[in-house]
Amino acid sequence: MARKPEPRPNVSKDELLKYYREMLLIRRFEEKAGQLYGMGLIGGFCHLYIGQEAVVVGLEAAAKEGDKRITSYRDHGHMLACGMEPKGVMAELTGRIGGYSKGKGGSMHMFSREKHFYGGHGIVGAQVPLGAGLAFADRYLGNDNVTFTYFGDGAANQGQVYETYNMAELWSLPVVFVIENNQYAMGTSVKRSTKSTTLYERGVAYGIPGEQVDGMDVLAVKAAGEKAVAHCRAGKGPYILEMMTYRYRGHSMSDPAKYRTREEVEKIRTEKDCIEHVRDLLTQGGLASDEDLKAIDKEIKALVNEAAEFSKESPEPPVAELWTDITV
Amino acid sequence: MATQVLMPALSPTMEEGTLARWLVKEGDTVKSGQVIAEIETDKATMEFEAVDEGIIGRLLVAEGAAGVKVNTPIAVLIEEGEDASSVADAPSSAPATAKSESDERPAAAVAAVPAAPAPVQPAKGWPHADLPEGAQTKTMTVREALREAMAEEMRAAPNVFLMGEEVGEYQGAYKISQGLLDEFGSKRVVDTPITEHGFAGIAVGASWGGLRPIVEFMTFNFAMQAIDHLINSAAKTLYMSGGQMGSPIVFRGPNGAAARVGAQHSQDYAAWYAAIPGLKVAMPWSAADAKGLLKTAIRDNNPVIFLENEIMYGRSFEVPVGDDFTIPFGKASIVREGRDVTLVSFGIGVSHALAAAEELAKEGIEAEVINLRTLRPIDYDTVLASVQKTNRCVTVEEGFPVGSIGDHLASTIMQRAFDWLDAPVVTCTGKDVPMPYAANLEKLALITPAEVVAAVKSVCYR
Known part of the structure; x- marks a missing residue:
């Protein structure tokens, strides 16, 4: 499963540094969130994205202004990748007024109209028709925006996903269905939940093209994303990308992950890690020195610490917030 | 022997329909299952099949006739050699069957039975707060x-x-x-x-x-x-x-x-x-x-x-008239004014409440009937003001009794107008059973004006 030595990809230094920086931000942010959870500053459910960073960073590289994104409750990475402020995200995790939802949404429910991020949804699979609906609106309004609708291998077994596939293709909706196949739906492996384990192929039944992508390789993700987006923008309807990825942490903070071995996780970490991959491309290609990368590490660390500080200092929402935003 | 063919009920709620087209004429021989007419219901145009074999003796309803009540004789079937003039007292045939042109789903599907009796309609001219003064x-x-x-x-x-x-x-x-x-x-x-x-x-x-x-x-x-x-x-x-x-x-x-x-x-x-x-x-x-x-x-x-x-x-x-007419949410209407008891309802329940009010008026009990119109938000003020005037309240709704709108209103009235009440609030609801199919049981499961009348009498101690 070792990554084979590749020819040097046709990609600029700046581009690689950008991916490195963005993926590292997500990883450090999530590690910090895990810490704050352990300290009791973050409550409830907290689903970390560590290991899967290449998926959102690669796809964001294929997006343009106006494109939308929507995902499940494992959403911190998506928010950071689309440019939402680490401070606002972290303060939402700690339930403070400075959070994106004024502390009323929490880890699973954050939104940003400005960045076209439509949540943050806690019901497995619900975001799939919602995402198709965003695409429905864009098609109705006659623009060329695309909606990235992310869901996991667990959600891929939900009935509403297939209701949505049917209508999305029927109405040629500009939606990229991104299946983040991290191989475990909470504690149930893909193999234990379905006999048809190549999830993108299920689109065939509805006439939706798709492909499987190495979701640990940010460049492969970006290339696949560009292809999918071009398909959608050309008015050809939806496209499915099955991102083969892996989450290093448990399903949520309270998951001991007894359903897989430590060796399995370690093997992926050492052989497939998406950040190490880009680091290797940068250093082995002579595009950046260890010092250059260390400087970036330091910068990211400072950014995350600043977010953590803000999330502790920002006050809890005033009591009056209990009664606002129920209706407009 | 001659038999009458009756106007069929082709939907669960059909009370009358239009005989859009006859596909047979007098003297034609028809087989059972043959489509003999097209009938327009409130929802769709349906094909109407003959149940019995025979010869069309007479067509009693002209093509295009609208408002033909369910179960009105529309044609007479005679046997060979029989005289069509002897049809006046022909017995009616079994209920006709009908086949929908469409594949409507069960709720809208055909039921070859007469619709359940409808609640009494309110008389025209009762005050209706929906209508602005002098509105056309x-x-x-x-x-x-x-x-x-x-x-x-x-x-x-x-x-x-x-x-x-x-x-x-x-x-x-x-x-x-x-x-x-x-x-x-x-x-x-x-x-x-x-x-x-x-x-x-x-x-x-x-x-x-x-x-x-x-x-x-x-x-x-x-x-x-x-x-x-x-x-x-x-x-x-x-x-x-x-x-x-x-x-x-x-x-x-x-x-x-x-x-x-x-x-x-x-x-x-x-x-x-x-x-x-x-x-x-x-x-x-x-x-x-x-x-x-x-x-x-x-x-x-x-x-x-x-x-x-x-x-x-x-x-x-x-x-x-006009496209600027709207009704704000959270504003109930008083559809009938009265001094003795407040009836609070919404949706079809208002028809039941009005029918009950009419019955009660005959016995000298004047009921005020409130149509909530929206249930979130609820116009508590109109309800409470009325209860403070009448000192009695009965709620009327079709839903199940547990956790009903009536329960919520009873609780609200108790908390906010307890001192005005001369009797406990009574909640009239559908029965606590899944809806039965049998006509008699269905009638028992639904709320009726008679039950509302009885509830009002109980809170009036009469």
């Missing part, structure tokens, strides 16, 4: 009022669109959307596959993307497939996003019992949806309610659950 009105059915509301709002705002099962080419399972496809095209009148969960989610997403969807559920029974999106996605997102993202969307369709469609198709969801913060819930009774409330719902920036009633679709009322 016209008579229209609830169905027409709903259609007009949607058409007017779609003309006014290009981002309003209708989606649902059979709303377009079929012209609506209950003909509410009849003609809308022709006027607005398939971009704005969107036929969906039978996938409530999926299209409700798509509609909510579209509402976040800048559109104002109207989602028609063929009945609210089917909305249970989609209820996660109504509540978790539509109702809660404004709050969860700290006010960034609301869902301007209307979910509408028939709710509550129709007639003889059994337990899975006869349920009133008023109390369910009224329990959810983030939703608004409207439940019209009259055509004026239907038009004014639906227009308000479409203009509202929040998710609105709009609960209609199949039995009311064909009823006619006075409706103010």
